[in-house]
Amino acid sequence: MVDLSVDLGGGHRLPNPLMTASGCAANGRELHRFFDVADLGAFVTKSVMADPRSGRGTPRMAETPSGMLNSIGLQGPGIEAFVDEDLPWLQSVGARVLPSIAGSSSTEYAHVAATLRASRAFDAVIGVEVNISCPNVANRGLVFACDPLASAKVIALVREQLPRDIPVFAKLSPDVTDITAIAAACVKAGADGLTMINTLLGMVIDTDRMRPQLGGVTGGLSGPGIRPVAVRAIWQVRQAMFEGRIRTVPIIGVGGVRTGRDALELVAAGASAIQVGTAVFNDPSAPVRVLRELCELLDAKGFERFTDAVAVAHGR
Amino acid sequence: MSERQLRARVTQVVAEVIATRRVGAYQHLTLVAPGVAELARPGQFVALAVGGETSGTLLRRSFSIHKVSPSGTYGGTVEIVVSAVGTGTRWIVDRAPHDTIDVVGPLGKAFPLPTDPVACVLVGGGYGSAPLFWLAAELRERGCHVEMVLGAASEDRLFGVVEARRSCDGVTVTTDDGSAGQQGWVSDPLPEIIERTKAGVVYGCGPMGMLESITRVAQAHGAVAQVAVEESMACGVGVCMTCVMPVVGADGRTRMARSCVEGPVFRGDRVRWDSFDGGHARVPDDAVGAPKVGGH
Ligand SMILES: Cc1cc2nc3c(=O)[nH]c(=O)nc-3n(C[C@H](O)[C@H](O)[C@H](O)COP(=O)(O)OP(=O)(O)OC[C@H]3O[C@@H](n4cnc5c(N)ncnc54)[C@H](O)[C@@H]3O)c2cc1C
């Protein structure tokens, strides 16, 4: 039997490296009908902001080859409702939770982190993922994740709000010239880990109506079609860690994982944990299926520990 | 079925196609889907995966449940009526007997049934009539007088006229081109039927424009409209937030509600029809969390 456990920081040893991806699993109740969410290494919740948000108009999606485009606009209940209802529910079923937080200013991120910290269900939290792919109101809507200074400021402020044993993960966007520069800025500002990758910006035109198909015009591209981008991003950042350009911290890999083989690809590139996003829309029990398949593959390849497979493709 | 699925009232099965036949412009499929049949109620839907495990077409396609037989010869069966309009639906109508399709269901909220035996009018546009026969049977079991209005662009796009005549107390057919029944829309004969039967509820399933006019007519004639909507869905199970539409809640406030879990059946007068425009739905300015001027 392969030892699947993994420590992503703060002394929280997870039983396995499989997670949901933010925004692809809601806040747990819906998928709990298909599998026990406590069987996952961690449950990653939908990015939550300070106030309730309606999100964008519709259509909010378009199908693409081996993937989809979405423009949800971070619809959500706001952090107060999240800590009153969603987090306690996840705690009640025994889930380990990696909440994803978002903001439109660095102070909003800090406020959301502080409210989370004060939650009565905070015990269930094993780390916080910071979705920095949000437009920064103070900088004409340029997303934080495209600007190393703005990214660093958000991470530093969030880090201050949380206890030391709660690792902070910066979730990076692949839509940048050099992802290692953003990764370095985040780690320097106090990020204890990185999640890679968020969606890529894309657009679809409805050729029947000759207009943009999405209500929000552009959207985020996800699914198996973007997997090579995720593998590349993880590889580059992990390489920079080997070269000493970035302090070595755990990477959570996400992007196009549909099978255990896909997960192993991200792991071999340098990921210490795996999130399954869009594949859930195809198969609601994908996260636990991918875990099973990954375990079988590691076993077949003679790995005794999952962690032995992390970044093995480097230097081969 | 696991205990979890029984409790959750939803399941995922690899279903075998046991029958498939052409009905006018549509394909009528019968699937062996044990579990789904036992749990389903009229108005709920199933979400079908397209093209097998390695398919590049990732998103499931949703279909109203037309009929269920929980204890057929083959185990529980579920029937759907499919209009081939694109990649996914073409793949589904091309399935032959003994082929398999991955099915998740039953999903969504069912049509609420009246507690008293009030008269009901069931209105179906095109394949939208598919879930109504099952509903009609349940209503009549409760002693309701049931009339049906079936409408479509043309005769070949009507579904279930014969079955309607068998299962209802009265049937009216309309077509846009007059190729069957009376020429016009389902909303044309509706006022007379509501008035004559003193209907308390009008159930509707079909295109959004039709559901809006059913709601308007029902309201004007003192009936409650219950409509099953159709929005683009990526997951069908409530996790992606793509299928939303503006709906007024019990507290009087509008929210972008997920039509796959809070619907597909909504009370017609709760839907913000004023926000729909040619396939788009805007977020009303008074919706909870609507973007503020100069804000996000
Ligand atoms: C609750 C519900 C019940 C439905 N019941 C039926 C039924 O009984 N019979 C029937 O023939 N059709 C029904 N539909 C519509 C059916 O789901 C779509 O026609 C189908 O998804 C189109 O897929 P496609 O690949 O052929 O088309 P494409 O245009 O290639 O689809 C591209 C994408 O858009 C989505 N999409 C496109 N059109 C629709 C639509 N009208 N509604 C929802 N999603 C859409 C698809 O799911 C897919 O993700 C229902 C839809 C919903 C939401």
Ligand SMILES: Cc1cc2nc3c(=O)[nH]c(=O)nc-3n(C[C@H](O)[C@H](O)[C@H](O)COP(=O)(O)O)c2cc1C
């Ligand atoms: C519908 C949808 C909603 C998403 N919402 C969020 C979100 O709220 N926060 C976030 O950090 N990422 C969000 N993502 C991005 C995913 O978490 C993930 O990074 C991306 O989709 C790539 O992984 P995948 O190919 O496995 O889906 C969303 C993706 C999709 C498809």
Ligand code: FES
């Ligand atoms: S279709 Fe995904 S939430 Fe409704």
